[in-house]
Amino acid sequence: MLYCLPAQGQSIPSWKIANLQSYVDHTDSVLVINFWATFCKPCIRELPYIQSIFKKLKGKRAGILLVSLDLPEAYPDVVDSFAKANNYDAPVVWLNETNADYFCPKIDKAWSGAIPATLFINRRKGYHKLVEEEMDEKRFEKELMAAL
Numbered sequence: 001m002l003y004c005l006p007a008q009g010q011s012i013p014s015w016k017i018a019n020l021q022s023y024v025d026h027t028d029s030v031l032v033i034n035f036w037a038t039f040c041k042p043c044i045r046e047l048p049y050i051q052s053i054f055k056k057l058k059g060k061r062a063g064i065l066l067v068s069l070d071l072p073e074a075y076p077d078v079v080d081s082f083a084k085a086n087n088y089d090a091p092v093v094w095l096n097e098t099n100a101d102y103f104c105p106k107i108d109k110a111w112s113g114a115i116p117a118t119l120f121i122n123r124r125k126g127y128h129k130l131v132e133e134e135m136d137e138k139r140f141e142k143e144l145m146a147a148l
Contacts, residue, residue, distance in 0.1 A: 004141060012068070012080050013135065014096040029061035030147050034058040035095075035107075037070045038082045042134035049137040050147065051090055062148060066092045069115055074117040076079040099137075120147040 015023075023033060034050055036043035045067070054064050066088060068079045073144040075094045083092045097103040100113035110115060117132045120143055127147050135143065 011076050012083060012092050012094050013082060013095045014075065015067075017095070017097055017106050018019075020095065021106060023065070027063065027121075028123065028146075029063050029131075030127075031119075031121045032062070032064045032144065032147070033067055033107075033121070034064065035067050035069055035091045035117040035119075037068060037115060038074060038078055039070070040115050045087070045114055046134055046136075048141065051088065053137070053141055054090065057144075060148065062144070064090045066090050068092060068094045069102050070094065072096075072098065103115070118143070120144065 020033075024033070026062060032050075032054075034043075034047070036047060038044075054062065058062070063147060066083075068083075072080050075096070076085065079092070079094050093119070094114075095103065104111040104113045110132055111132060114132050116134050118135065118140070120129045120131070121127065125147075129143065129147065131143060
């Protein structure tokens with residue numbers, strides 16, 4: 001099952017962990033999943049250069065998915081408005097899960113649930129790495145190159 005993600009201007013979809021797992025399972029390119037929230041200052045600092053690096057890599061079979069971990073009361077209005085105001089052109093979804101003990105191990109067994117967190121996946125190489133902290137631009141690019 002493939003998912004169509006909305007173009008800018010449409011509402012951000014609400015996904016369960018099963019939707020996210022299916023999306024990962026059906027992606028054959030390098031995939032970077034950034035977990036963030038509108039209330040997380042370190043998350044907000046790293047999102048602009050994450051997007052700019054991906055714009056430079058068009059055609060290298062790399063994709064990004066921005067997964068909001070905002071609280072239910074922030075969805076959809078706050079998350080949608082925030083993404084629009086910041087011109088996020090990468091696909092954005094809201095993870096409709098509240099039990100981190102349930103969903104975090106499904107992403108990475110070592111994930112404590114802290115954000116920002118970025119998962120780098122290359123299924124063809126068997127590459128899976130979670131970085132559970134804010135990264136500067138240089139570190140993000142280094143981690144991405146390792147996945148490619």
